Amino acid sequence: MIQVTGIKKSFGDVEVLRGIDANFYEGKTNLIIGKSGSGKTVFLKCLLGLHNINAGEISFDGRPLSEMEDKQRRELRLELGMVFQGSALFDSLTVEENVSFPLKMFANMSKSEIEDRTNFCLKRVNIADANARFPAEISGGMQKRVAIARAIVMNPKYLFCDEPNSGLDPKTAMVIDELIKEITLEFNITTVINTHDMNSVMQIGDNIIFLADGKKAWEGNKEEVITTDDQEMADFVFSSELFKKIRRAARMEQGLR
Amino acid sequence: MLENKLVHIFASMFLKNFIEDVGRYFTLMGMVFRRPDNGKVYWEAFVRDIYALGVKSLGLVCIISIFVGAVVTIQTALNLENPIIPKYYIAIATRESIILEFSPTMISLILAGKVGSNIASTLGTMRVSEQIDALEVMGIKSASYLILPKIAATLIFNPILITLSMFLGVVGGYFAGSMTGMVSTTEFVEGLQMDYRPFYIVYALIKTVIFAFIITSVSSYYGYFVKGGAVEVGENSTKAVVASSLILILANYLITQLLLG
Numbered sequence: 001m002i003q004v005t006g007i008k009k010s011f012g013d014v015e016v017l018r019g020i021d022a023n024f025y026e027g028k029t030n031l032i033i034g035k036s037g038s039g040k041t042v043f044l045k046c047l048l049g050l051h052n053i054n055a056g057e058i059s060f061d062g063r064p065l066s067e068m069e070d071k072q073r074r075e076l077r078l079e080l081g082m083v084f085q086g087s088a089l090f091d092s093l094t095v096e097e098n099v100s101f102p103l104k105m106f107a108n109m110s111k112s113e114i115e116d117r118t119n120f121c122l123k124r125v126n127i128a129d130a131n132a133r134f135p136a137e138i139s140g141g142m143q144k145r146v147a148i149a150r151a152i153v154m155n156p157k158y159l160f161c162d163e164p165n166s167g168l169d170p171k172t173a174m175v176i177d178e179l180i181k182e183i184t185l186e187f188n189i190t191t192v193i194n195t196h197d198m199n200s201v202m203q204i205g206d207n208i209i210f211l212a213d214g215k216k217a218w219e220g221n222k223e224e225v226i227t228t229d230d231q232e233m234a235d236f237v238f239s240s241e242l243f244k245k246i247r248r249a250a251r252m253e254q255g256l257r
Numbered sequence: 258m259l260e261n262k263l264v265h266i267f268a269s270m271f272l273k274n275f276i277e278d279v280g281r282y283f284t285l286m287g288m289v290f291r292r293p294d295n296g297k298v299y300w301e302a303f304v305r306d307i308y309a310l311g312v313k314s315l316g317l318v319c320i321i322s323i324f325v326g327a328v329v330t331i332q333t334a335l336n337l338e339n340p341i342i343p344k345y346y347i348a349i350a351t352r353e354s355i356i357l358e359f360s361p362t363m364i365s366l367i368l369a370g371k372v373g374s375n376i377a378s379t380l381g382t383m384r385v386s387e388q389i390d391a392l393e394v395m396g397i398k399s400a401s402y403l404i405l406p407k408i409a410a411t412l413i414f415n416p417i418l419i420t421l422s423m424f425l426g427v428v429g430g431y432f433a434g435s436m437t438g439m440v441s442t443t444e445f446v447e448g449l450q451m452d453y454r455p456f457y458i459v460y461a462l463i464k465t466v467i468f469a470f471i472i473t474s475v476s477s478y479y480g481y482f483v484k485g486g487a488v489e490v491g492e493n494s495t496k497a498v499v500a501s502s503l504i505l506i507l508a509n510y511l512i513t514q515l516l517l518g
Contacts (some may be wrong), residue, residue, distance in 0.1 A: 048394055077396030088387040092305065102395050105295045159395075 007056030034211035081151030288509025311414030326429030380480025
């Protein structure tokens, strides 16, 4: 579990995160949602240690980040996996080299063991016959799957995804969502997903945190999203006519107005 | 009064940016020269960089060296038309020009353009496409992994390129002299052997190694710290070439003063 207490982050005079408390649970897909500019990406980068926070605390299974030495932080990073918004695959390396890269760098494994683990991860994300291709030669959906394979290759305890569905068609986006959900359950990972895709919210939102103006404005799960009376949250999630209709129908079914 | 104030503002802004750049450059170098996470992976990167930054420059260096060597010979011959001056002086002048200045300095300046922009744009693109962040999240010392092999590759391969350039420059001069009839092959070879100082080669190679470090580290600095998108990557690539060329010229003067002055 990742525990966040009162974290603040400013860039110059601009206060982006204004004291956020949140818990991200093991074996669950934890979603961070919010409007553009609400501080989602900064929040995620703070969790990853890519931004230093100004106040507050982040603990990974009871290990406070602020009390860690450099060496411990580096060891913690080996427990993290990250899927970036644009996949962030290394252009000069093939699909196979991209996935095996963390293993080559850190794992004490033989060449054949690295090959086996790489192929296992690529198979797990349903990538076949693309080992020798470069990122530029595969589709956006495949790049995302390769990025997931690379993120899980070191058996991470924590998986972070920054808008994993951006730029994908709805069907591929759903496949990626399902894949992340399956992997989270299969390997009992604490998964944190930064998204503004409402399909993802309704499909895989085990624990949802809604950010507004750098603060946590709402917390709940995908069922509670339907029943919430929080107007700001409802306005954000059900902004389209289709979602408004779905919400009305679901609330009527539950005897709510 | 207003003019003075404006000059003062611009001067202090320039000074502030300069001090900031120098500080960040040395901080980056501190991050670069750290113990590698895994020697084998660094070695693979080093081999890739030898090819990308060194081997791929071979063609350009060869062509430029041959033709500039030829031009230097022809121009020297045209300026030494006095019958009292022996023809072999043309070869001496060609040899000295190429070894002392053309190959180490001019070729390094050309490499600052070719290799420097390559490094800055590659690292800049990696920065804006979050590939550097991806390395950091994996726990990899990104500055060290990305820049150290590049510095090692150019420090090792640039002296090879420059030595080749010296040889081809002289060969170009030899053929230009004989083909135009301005200096015979016998006179040219005689001139090449006359008053030869091996220290000049050492001097040229010392310059080359220092220039290689300047080109790679300065370009890496501009690429590694890019903020923004494609436009900023382009702007920083240009800044990298301009800054490394200027520092190289300044270093050239200082080294020459120290070693030959």
